[in-house]
Amino acid sequence: MSNSNHTQAAQDRYFMMLAIEQAKQGLYTTRPNPAVGCVIVQAGMVVGQGFHPKAGQPHAEVFALKDAGAQAVGATAYVTLEPCSHTGRTPPCALGLIEAGVQRVVIAGLDPNPQVAGRGVQLLEQAGIDVTVGVLTEQAEALNRGFLKAMRTQMPYVRLKIATSLDGRTAMATGESKWITSVAAREDVQKLRALSGAIITGSETIVTDDPQLNVRSTQLGVPAEQVPTPKVVVLDRRQRLAHNAQSEYQLCRRADTLYWRKDDLAELLRHLVSEHQCYDVLVEAGASVAGSFLCQQLVDELIVYQAPCLLGAAAQPMVNFHPLSLSEQLRFKVSSHEQLGPDLKLTLYPL
Ligand SMILES: NC(=O)c1ccc[n+]([C@@H]2O[C@H](COP(=O)([O-])OP(=O)(O)OC[C@H]3O[C@@H](n4cnc5c(N)ncnc54)[C@H](OP(=O)(O)O)[C@@H]3O)[C@@H](O)[C@H]2O)c1
Ligand SMILES: [Zn+2]
Incomplete structure (x- = not known):
């Protein structure tokens, strides 16, 4: 690579990083659309920037061009x-x-949406614009895991969140579980919810915890009211729960809660993409539902919040599954680890 090419590649990465920072501003509000950012550069100076704020509103390029x-x-x-x-x-x-x-367009990655899929680049090139594709692709794609996976496979990106003790327990035998982890960890869960088009839980969690599963954080960088409400799905094959304005459970009083009565979880995930445009799905449930998702290999990312406490051998496990030998274990790769207040957060990918 010549010196000038080298400088241009470094500049491209720098300005793409700025465009990614722009995109992040729409991370919690664009659903079901992807978060996209755009920066316009003239003679080495940023002259315009913008991001897509919300479905139905203009795309990032429109704001950036107007700014420039x-x-x-x-x-x-x-x-x-x-x-x-x-x-x-x-x-x-x-x-x-x-x-x-515009004379040149630098793109982090192609849009797999069948309505675009290379045609955007084609239009630009036909107009004589110099197009470069593939700058900071990984970093840009990390912002839109659900959208990209759904466009490519018609399946959502599934995150499974579990709060555990040091000994991997998720609730006491009685069902008591409020709270194992700290405020800091629970605040982080708010971000996972804000990223999600749907939150899946189990009927037993509704009965024992009566959770709200809503986005109410004041620390998202945008007001919680601007975050599209994640659709709540209750797994309930025995039909113990249903919509009822007088129900003792908050989520059953909500008319938009979806009750999934079938055993087939892959079908549910496909349904969430095709019928509800839910591309990022968060599973927040007990050990039974966690076990089903993991054993059926439907989890893309496991997020564990681990509190430094011991709950003992009678407390409920992290995942209900019963391998008979070590060869049947489920293994993961640690993607990141961080401390949140007193707790640890581990992000893992199933192997
Ligand atoms: N630490 C945490 O992160 C965390 C999070 C949430 C809940 N919890 C705790 O977990 C406890 C509840 O755990 P749990 O395991 O009993 O309940 P769960 O996993 O939330 O829900 C289990 C129920 O989901 C239904 N279900 C439907 N489809 C299923 C499938 N494919 N696989 C598994 N279940 C399916 C089943 O009822 P049907 O047979 O009728 O379908 C089952 O009884 C509570 O004490 C709660 O406090 C902890
Ligand atoms: Zn556009």
Whole structure:
């Protein structure tokens, strides 16, 4: 690589990082749309920036181009996802970039949405714009795991969250479990919920905990009211629960709670994508439901909040499953670990 190419590659990464920072501002509010950011650079200076704030509102490129005004002519646009080529609720961004006179477009990754899928790049190239694809792809894709997985496979990205003690216990034998982990850990769970189109729980958790499973944090960087409410799904094959305005359980009083009566969890996940546009799914349930998701290999990411306490051998396990030999164990790769207040947070990927 020549020196000037080297400098350009480093500059591209730097400005793409700024575009990713822009995209992050929409992380909790764009669902079911992806979080996207855009930065316009003229002669090494940022002259415009923007992000997609919410479904139905303009895309990142529109805000960035408006911000840049006439300085977009001959500029380079950095976008965290391929500019769209279809007319949805807003006109195609690829055309917007062409009309604004942008000379070069740098894209972190292609949009697997079948309505775009390379056509955005094609439009730009046909207009004589120099296009570079593949700058900080991993970092940009990490913002939209659910959207990207759903577009590619019609299945959502599934996170399983479990709060445990040091000895891996999730509740006392009586069902008592409030609270094992600290306020700091529970505040972090609010972020997982805010990322999610749907939250799946088990009927037993409803009966023992009567949870709200809502987003109510004041520490998301945006008001909780601006976060689209995650759809709550209750797994209830025996039909013990149903919507009832007078129910003793908060989630049963809510008319939008979905009751899943079938055994097939993969079918539920497909249903959440096709019928409800839920691309990020959070499982927050007891050991039985956690076991079913893990054993059926439906989990993409396991998040464990571990409190430094011991609850003893009679307390409930982390996962209900019964391997007969070590060869049947479930193994994970640790992706990250951090301390939240007194607790540990582990993020793991099933192997
Ligand atoms: N520490 C934590 O992170 C955490 C989180 C949530 C809950 N909890 C605690 O967990 C305890 C409840 O745990 P749990 O294991 O009894 O309840 P659970 O996993 O929340 O719910 C179990 C129920 O879900 C239903 N279900 C439907 N489809 C299922 C499937 N495919 N696989 C498994 N279950 C399915 C079953 O009822 P049907 O047979 O009628 O379908 C089952 O009885 C409570 O004490 C609660 O406090 C802890
Ligand atoms: Zn667009």
